[in-house]
Amino acid sequence: MITVEQVRDALRGVMDPELGRNIVELGMVRDIAVEADEVSFTFALTTLACPLQDRMVADAREAISRLDGNLQVAVRRVEMSKEEKEQLLGQAKGEKEKPLAERMNEIRHVVAVMSGKGGVGKSSIAALLAVLLRRQGNRVGVLDADITGPSIPKMFGLHELPKTSPLGLLPVETKTGIKVMSINLLLQSEDQAVIWRGPLISGAIVQFWSQVFWRDLDYLIIDLPPGTSDASLTVMQSIPISGILLVTSPQDLAGMVVRKAAQMAFQLNVPLLGLVENMSYVTCPKCGERIDVFGRSQALETALQLGVSFLGRLPLDPEMSSLCDAGQIEDYAAEAFKEIGEQIVARVPDTVAKPVFE
């Protein structure tokens, strides 16, 4: 004979398509009873006008019948009380809870890409890492924490306005299915300046984490702006980061600023995954000469000084620049990045950055 627990487990396979979670997790399944060949339960909906209820009920019947095809299934539909609804939607009065999206999201690893210095290709590396992880079959998101100089949407050719849902803002998906949230997706024009002081910058970043409904992600990549001020502080203090990837260029001038960024991570106790050198050299397309455009590489010394792993060098590639401008970074073969990217992934701690919602 079928047990109540077996029924409950079977119903975990039924999703509320709007809320993106199974109906058991959402507290919608109550009073399961099994008597002879009949299973009954109460299905508490947020509203009896829910247009998706028939589909969910059909899914529930199907899931239970898979336990035993001869079972009769009786479903009593009720509407949640106002309090139950508020609790589900995270607006319970007097209770300072996390926003609904943050409670609903299940994000396994959060990798922040940081440099301290601008223009060393943080955003390119963040995008290449996201593309690599996606090609490996992962569910990947990119949170663009550069509020005043966001580059991510342009690289992926995104212009769509993010949609809203009862659970929060929905990230925009790239053509290969990478989820992206960036201030530039919310502006009327990508050229519009965001002239905000620190508290607004921080507020936007916190919202991108807690009020964007990322759903389940294997990896969330955060593209940090230059500097060790508000944006970096907020990311390190408010988001559970698995590790920080440092990006530098060959110049010692960049190295100096990257060492500042590393100091910040040390002070805030966020693990460093390693250091990548970008823009290391250019190969002359005519004669094949390797040109050290930014002088002699200093990245290995910097990594040694910091006691972090040196993960490799990436050349400047005009093709990559052009694909970024064209919004086609997903079409870039990125052969030179493959090994570096795999090294990064291997170093991400296998811990869940955030407890699973339940």
Add this chain to the structure above:
Amino acid sequence: MITVEQVRDALRGVMDPELGRNIVELGMVRDIAVEADEVSFTFALTTLACPLQDRMVADAREAISRLDGNLQVAVRRVEMSKEEKEQLLGQAKGEKEKPLAERMNEIRHVVAVMSGKGGVGKSSIAALLAVLLRRQGNRVGVLDADITGPSIPKMFGLHELPKTSPLGLLPVETKTGIKVMSINLLLQSEDQAVIWRGPLISGAIVQFWSQVFWRDLDYLIIDLPPGTSDASLTVMQSIPISGILLVTSPQDLAGMVVRKAAQMAFQLNVPLLGLVENMSYVTCPKCGERIDVFGRSQALETALQLGVSFLGRLPLDPEMSSLCDAGQIEDYAAEAFKEIGEQIVARVPDTVAKPVFE
């Protein structure tokens, strides 16, 4: 016969070396009297222990005797009252005055170098402009407004701690006499991170303007950090800028962020001097091939869109990177920059950014 006015004018040639202003301006000369062949005046010192008083008195005698070699000069030395001293040193109670350094500084033109985007070479361009102006014989200062990623001291090879004076912090001078103030000069180690939120960043910048005793400058160049947040806002709102120089790189990605910076300047009503493209190309040292490392140049289109002058393109030069890392930017010939720099200078409005002190 000599008049009192002639004596006063002659004494305007006598400087207080500590305060950097002439003794008439400073209110130190009183009760000038001319009788037959004797000139007398009261010399009010901030302290009778002033170690420089004999030198100033000798200078005064010398200046008067240049009017007429036969004149006797009698100088009565007195000490200023506490109130007089406080007024001179700008601490008069109940009076909300500008800091002393700001009142004493006389800065003719202030040029801010901005990009919005990091790593396009704002600091290099700011430094090259300062070097060019200095070579032309100007009195030049560089205010490094990049608090979290300061590059200026390293480029000029500066490691000295700024000295203090009764008038405020003294900028550090480069070997060719460019005055520099940067947060990195005030840190124990150049690798130290400055983990500050916006208000502290803004506070530091305001202090670099109003509490640093720059003295008389023909040009003060301000190196802005990336972004359109606190640092840029504070510079544009608190410092009388003659004009902003925009720097971009060939990538349209950079162009987009530069357009944001330009929008900010428009909104805050600060004039734009024009746009320079940096890192335009690399010339292969072996075969001479010109390589567009950051893709096709988009800077001219950007300048046209913004309605600002396009001032030219600068190639990536490995020699320049190496000299910057070595702190020897003043030794860089900068042939490619000369014409661009002259165009910039020609566009700086011929207005005095700040009323002359008196």
